[in-house]
Amino acid sequence: MLKTSREPKLLTSNLIDEVLHHIQLSSTIYLLSAFVMKSGVKMVLPALKEAAARGADIKILTGDYLYVTQPEALSLLSELPHDQVEVRLWQSNGRSFHPKAFLFNVKDQGSLIVGSSNLSKSALTSGVEWNVSIPNEVSGEVYKDALEQYIHLFYAENTMKVNHETLKTYREQHAAFRQKYPDLAQKWSAKEEVELTLGPDTHPEEINEPSEPYITTQQKPSPRFAQPEALDSLQTTYEEGYDKAMVVMATGLGKTYLAAFFAEHFNRILFVAHREEILHQAKASFEHVNVGKLAGIYNGKEKNADADMIFASIFTLSIQDHLKRFNPDDFDLIIVDEFHHASSRSYQKVLDYFSPKFLMGITATPERTDGQDIFALCDGNVAYEMNFIQAIQGGWLSPFHYYGVYDDIDYSEITWLGGRYDEEELAQAQLQEHTADNILSNWEKHKQTRTIGFCSSIKQANFLSRYFNSHGYQTISLHSKTEGMSRKEAIDKLDRKEIDVIFTVDLFNEGVDIPSVDTLLFARPTESLVVFTQQIGRGLRKHIEKTHCTVIDLIGNYRNADVKLKLLGTEEGEGKKKGQVHPVTPANCEINLDVKAVQLLEELLKKRSPRKDRVKLAYDQVKEQLGRRPTYWEMHLNSTVSVKEFKQIWKSYAGFLSANDELTIEEQTIYETYKDWIEEVERTPMTKSYKMVVLKYMLDRGEVDWVQSVTPEEIAPYFHSYLTEKPYRKNIDFTSKNTKALIEYDKKKVANLVSEMPLTKWSGSSKGLLVYENNVFSLNFEVPTKDRALLKKMTEEICEYRLKYYFERKWKKE
Structure with a gap:
């Protein structure tokens, strides 16, 4: 066994000894390797399995740059237990990815190893490599910074988790690349520095600036805008027995203050966010409302774990050693800001660990049109919703005047990479003088006084800024590489009208308020409806000098070009006329479209992907996200389409799975044999939950006995218990005149209710599949013992979905 040195040391050979030694000792094991090879993974895999078995927090990040990472290596890593080990792949899209680092820690004793070695046998043993091992107590802030930066990198938007489904995709991409570039496959090391695309400029980081002090008045504030109504709804939700809920409120309505008001009802609070300035602003808001409660920050620099109200960085808190500093029940209320980020693994890890009395998610953008759905994290319970329309x-935000102008870039010729367009190809199309002139002329035609221009890349922001300046305007390009001007200075100049436009790349999506901005210029295709909604919100705050916000948007034949207009219309207007281009807008708002833009949108509407293809694509996205086949309920929570479409097109979710070869051979046989039963459970009408509660009782009797007949008297205790154990179930389904007396349990009365309603009604409408005679309820078909377990599983999946969806829908209606 190696002795652990507490001094920095240079390692030029046999790095594997040092790595294995730290793996054996550490509770935190974070590996960062530009690529991984099967030979290297084999050397560390046994030690990693042992570390996972003892509960170590293990993360491994590698990249797909030049497709050097071997699929076989990722396959080996996927053998590690998923509950303890996370493996993610950096999707470089040609951007060079070269980091090599190993971070180890146990009780603040560990090391940071940085150098040249990737996870391959030669790099870990006999190759010419230089690595430096620095104990974390020696490196001090460097180690802490490395830990924080690792988590940022690990959960970056362009990383994907490695699972069975994503590995299949990577294998295909790996094979296609190797076939296209056979020479590169053998000589990758000579070419690894070649920038195949725009390089680092295409993925800007946020500008790091000290947080501005959050100014509040001394007097304790009172709820305003939509806050009183939202508070009432939250309180009702809590009293109804829910332990989690989401609040959707448009930017500018005071989501953070709403959370602060709600927090007055709880003793200890944890507020979690992903950006430092949000933490400090939230701390000030909560202190303003919750007078007398001690507040503290928990991030990379401060570690206040004892305050009544803790404002924690998700990147710090999700590190296991920090998370375990708290007990799971330490907090009565946990608030997750910008809840649309909470589907990431870092948030899930924190939310899975804690058991608060109540979990509150707040966001302005819950759209189900951008991949993973955050409704899953609050069990589908939205306590309150008020979008920007x-x-x-309500008169709380400024109206908008939207101008959709025609963009002649042919986006069908630009490679779509699943979530975005290829940066190099997009830039080549955007950085043309005629394109810039089209943007400038439309801006001159519709602009007001202060403009934010949203761009796809730093290169486009710089290009447009130079072009506008050459035509006599004062503009700046503001992004992570900007030198000589901070974000605050730029905002102040815009506010004072010293500049006309700030061209930026995703810097003003969240947490930045510039009320005086009265013009938004979208010089980029809308790849994400969530981002589009956030950016629209930047111009809707009320200001004494503006009557409305002007939105100038380039509309081309890109994805979501037609869909996003629905965000600008009222619910009453959507879908009124099939194929309509103009949604119905609120009073004082306008939507104006170029003739060419209208023609383009109408053409796009005609070419929308066929319904079956759209549903299958949504299913594939959820399956890849989970790494396995989703259950019916998981599809409801995570899908970008309504799961009603499964029933409408295929008569059942199982029917969809069968039609798309997603069932095993055994499941396919069961589906074909009992198809009528599966469709009956799926499609039987439910004015109340009673039918599914009876079915749940039957299923809960076990894999063999679930098909046995039952009597109302047998069902009654379970039926009553299920509908009264949660206040919301009782209030929804146990409060009519006929059932009010049943709240105080009377077995005979409950049995009579069961007999009169679910048993009699269901047997009568089931087309002979169910029978209720002589006080006995039974299946009217035989299920051999060998079929019962699998049919139970398939039936249970439908029953779970229908019960949960029923109460979710009824609660929202209430």
């Missing part, structure tokens, strides 16, 4: 109608 409703806030405009």
Whole structure:
């Protein structure tokens, strides 16, 4: 066994000895390797399995740059237990990815190893490599910074988790690349520095600036805007027995103050966010409302774990050693800001660990049109929702005048990479003088006084800024590489009208308020409806000098070009006329489209992907996200389409799975044999939950006995218990005149209710599949013992979905 040196040391050979030694000792094991090879993974895999068995927090990040990482290596890593080990792949899209680092820690004793070695046998043993091992107590802030930066990198948007489904995709991409570039496959090391695309400029980081002090008045504030109504709804939700809920409120309505008001009802609070300035602003807001409660920050620099109200960086808190500093029940209320980020693994890890009395998610953008759905994290329970259209109608946000101008770039010729367009190809199309002139002329035609221009890349922002300046305007390009001007200085100049436009790349999506901005210029295709909604919100705050916000948007034949217009219309207007281009807008708002833009949108509407293809694509996205076949309920929570479409097209979710070869051979046989039963459970009408509660009782009797007949008297205790154990179930389904007396349990009365309603009604509408005679309820078909377990599983999946969806829908209606 190696002795652990507490001094920095240079390692030029046999790095594997040092790595294995630290793996054996550490509770935190974070590996960062530009690529991984099967030979290297084999050397560390046994030690990693042992570390996972003892509960170590293990993360491994590698990249797909030049497709050097071997699929076989990723396959080996995927053998590690998923509950303890996370493996993610950096999707470089040609951007060079070369980091090599190993971070180890146990009780603040560990090391940071940085150098040249990737996870391959030669790099870990006999290759010419230089690595430096620095104990974390020696490196001090460097180690802490490395830990924080690792988590940022690990959960970056362009990383994907490695699972069975994503590995299949990577294998295909790896094979295609090797076939296209056979020479590169053998000589990758000579070419690894070649920038195949735009390089580092295409993925800017946020500008790091000290947080501005959050100014508040001394007097304790009172709820305003939509806050009183939202508070009432939250309190009702809590009293109804829910332990989690989401609040959707448009930017500008005071989501953080709403959370602060709600927090007055709880003793100890944890507020979690992903950006430092949000933490400090939230701390000030909560202190303003919750007078007398001690507040503290928990991030990379401060570690206040004892305060009544803790404001924690998700990147710090999700590190296991920090998470375990708290007990799971330490907090009565946990608030997750910008809840649309909470589907990432870092948030899930934190939310899975804690058991608060109540979990509150707050966001302005819950759209189900951008991949993973955050409704899953709050069990589908939205306590309150007010989008920016409703806030405009309420008079709390500024109206908008939208101008959709024609963009002649042919986006069908630009490679779509699943979530975005290829940066190099997009830039080549955007950085043309005629394109810039089209943007400038439309801006001159519709602009007001202060503009934010949203761009696809730093290169486009710089290009447009130079072009506008050459035509006599004062503009700046503001991004992570900007030198000589901070974000605050740029905002102040825009506010004072010293500049006309700030061209930026994703810097003003969240947490930045510039009320005086009255013009938004979208010089980029809308790849994400979530981002589009956030950016629209930047111009809707009310200001004494503006009557409305002008939105100038380039509309081309890109994805979501037609869909996003629905975000600008009222619910009453959507879908009124099939194929309509103009949604119905609130009073004082306008939508104006170029003739060419209208023609383009109408053409796009005609070419929308066929319904079956769209549903299958949504299913594939959820399956890849989970790494396995989703259950019916998981599809409801995570899908970008309504799961009603499964029933409408295929008569059942199982029917969809069968039609798309997603069932095993055994499941296919069961589906074909009992198809009528599966469709009956899926499609039987439910004015109340009673039918599915009876079915749940039957299923809960076990794999063999679930098909046995039952009597109302047998069902009654379970039926009553299920519908009264949660206040919301009782209030929804146990409060009519006929059932009010049943809240105080009377077995005979409950049995009579069961007999009169679910048993009699269901047997009568089931087309002979169910029978209720002589006080006995039974299946009217035989299920051999060998079929019962699998049919139970398939039936249970439908029953779970229908019960949960029923109460979710009824709660929202209430």
